[in-house]
Amino acid sequence: MQYLLFLYGDEDAFHSLPDEEQARIVGAHQAYAQALSEAGSMVAGNALAHPREGKIVRDRLGAAQAEDGPFTDAKEQLGGYYIIEADDLDEALDWASKCPAAETGTIEVRPVWRIA
Amino acid sequence: MTPNAVTESARATAEAVARDSYGRLVAWLASVGGDVAAAEDALADAFVKALEHWARDGLPEAPEAWLLTAARRRLIDGARREATRGRAAEEIARAIEEAAADDDARNTIPDDRLRLMFICAHPAIDPAIRTPLMLQTALGVDAKRIAAAFLASPSAMAQRLVRAKRKIADARIPFANPDPQDLPARLGAVLDAVYAAFGADFDDAGGARQPFAEEALFLARLAARLAPDEPEPLGLVALMAFIHARAPARRAGGAYVPFDAQDTTRWDADLMAEAEEALGRAAAFQAPGRYQLEAAIQSAHVTRRMQGVDTREDVVRLYDRLIARAPSIGARVARAAALVAAGRAPDAISALDGIPPSKAATHQPYWAARAEAEAMLGLASADDSYARAIGLSTDEAARRFLARRRGAARKGG
Known part of the structure; x- marks a missing residue:
């Protein structure tokens, strides 16, 4: 069973950290990804660029429009994700609790819906 | 008193009674009715009534007895309502009344x-x-x-x-x-559940969070008091008191402080004394068990720090006895860590090699112990093992600590 871990955090707070702190957090994610891989639980994982690099696409009245964004007032933005393989939700939650992003941000754990 | 102050004092009394005697009241109500959920519901209802009545009429002389009477009435009413469905409920209601009469005569609520x-x-x-x-x-x-x-x-x-x-x-x-022949196993299950509340994955190097440490200690002390002829509850009290005594010294400015670097003046002296006393009382039974052995290991660590006696080989030997009794992965990994501490890194690595890879894959202490052993021998593989220990940590302080150790191993290698 696959689970998607959405990593929400304060992107600006991260980018305003000193370089060595940023490097330490990146290192913790590399270690986490390695632990996942070695346990045979890693499917995919990536960090996302800052939300200001993103675009929003909406299809309105048959015409797709691209806009800058997302612009949200939320303190936390989607900053990365992991897709993991786990036997059940308990195992997925256990992995989520080990994710370095859990310490400062929020992790949303969602089962991947299998369309048969 | 103003009406608000009366309500406040009723609430404070209700809360104090809840803390001290909640379990005692549930136990009594469940013992006569045989239904834990019904007992809890009846007690919850009694607490609601208590807040109303005590705020209006003042506090009763014996709040616990008041609550018990109210909960009992509620339980009897409930059983009577069920009575139409069968005779058993009527019997329960009668049992509750009879038990109540007995206890009123003795004027005590049994524990x-x-x-x-x-x-x-x-x-x-x-x-x-x-x-x-x-x-x-x-x-x-x-x-x-x-x-x-x-x-x-x-x-x-x-x-x-x-x-x-x-x-x-x-x-x-x-x-x-339980029957006497089942008692050790049944008591073992109780103690395991209590220790799990303390923090099942607790490990000094992992620095796991312990949200129910106080509750677990309370339950273990209770078990030790109510089963005075058994040494293992005392062993569990000792084990948890040793570990909990060090909690104030385990963090300094948010950073994790390993056992050997802890400021022993920040250890809780009362808890340490309680631990040693409980372990001593348990030892008098001359019937060692898992929790007594784990407490003895803690005691040996503490002796080394407090009295400067080298107890590291004693710790390894205690782990040998523990594993002979309860061969868990956690105990085997902890023994390997004890071997590293005793300067026996090659022995530690061969001990870790004996653990099935499938069990080791997600076990943080395994990789922390392995990394330390490999670093001690100057092996390049230490870097990888540190990475896996960091990746499996649930705690920011532990991650930082291991990252520092990893950096030191890189410089040394």
Whole structure:
């Protein structure tokens, strides 16, 4: 069973950290990804660029429009994700609790819906 | 007093009674009715009534007895309503009245909490729910708080608790002490559930969070008091008191401080004394068990720091005895860490090699111990092992600590 871990955090707070702190957090994610891989639980994982690099696409009245964004007032933005393989939700939650992003941000754990 | 002050004082008294005697009242009510869920409901109802009555009429002389009477009445009413469905309910109602009459005569509420704990850790109850069940029924811990600590959603945890209580009632799990020949195993299950509340994955190098440390200590002390002829509850009290005594010294400015670097003046002297005393009393039984051995290991560590005696080989030997009795992965990894501490890195690595890779893959202490052993031998593989230990840590302070150790190993290599 696959689970998607959405990593929400304060992107600006991260980018305003000193370089060595940023490097330490990146290192913790590399270690986490390695632990996942070695346990045979890693499917995919990536960090996302800052939300200001993103675009929003909406299809309105048959015409797709691209806009800058997302612009949200939320303190936390989607900053990365992991897709993991786990036997059940308990195992997925256990992995989520080990994710370095859990310490400062929020992790949303969602089962991947299998369309048969 | 102003009306608000009266309400406030009624609430304060209700809370104080809840803390001290919640489990005792649930145990008594459940012992006569055989239904933990009904007992809890009746008691909850009694607390609501208490807040109304005490705020209006003033505090009763014996709040606990007041609550028991109110809960009992509610339980009898409930049983009578059920009576139309069968005679058993009528018998329960009569049993409650008779038991009440007996207790009124003695004017005491018996402490049946150990039997309540035996029920929570009964073989028919799923081991995964035993600890939450015990926290809720014996201590009245809020299901939401339990759910958060056990990484479950509040509704899922509530549902699992309800299901477990229904099983107790439906399967008629007896509210009785186990037969003497079953006692060690049944008591072991109770102690395991209590220790799980303390923090099952607790490890000095992992620095795990311990949301129920105080509750677990309370339950272990209770078990030791209510089963005075058994040494293992004392062993568990000693083990947890040793570990909990060091909590203030385990963090400095948010950073994790390993055992050997801890400021021993920040250890809680009362808890340390309680631990040594409990371990001494347990040892007098001359019947060592898992928790006594684990407490003895803690005691050996403490002796080394406090008295400067080298006890590191004693620790390894105690682990040998522990593993002979309870060969868990955690104990085998901890023994390997003890070998590293004793300067025996090659022995540690061969001990770790004996653990199946499938068990080691997600075990943080395994990789922390392995990394330390490899670093001691100047092996390049230490870097990888540190990475895996960091990746499996649940705690920011532990991650930082291991990253520092990893950096030091890189410089040394």
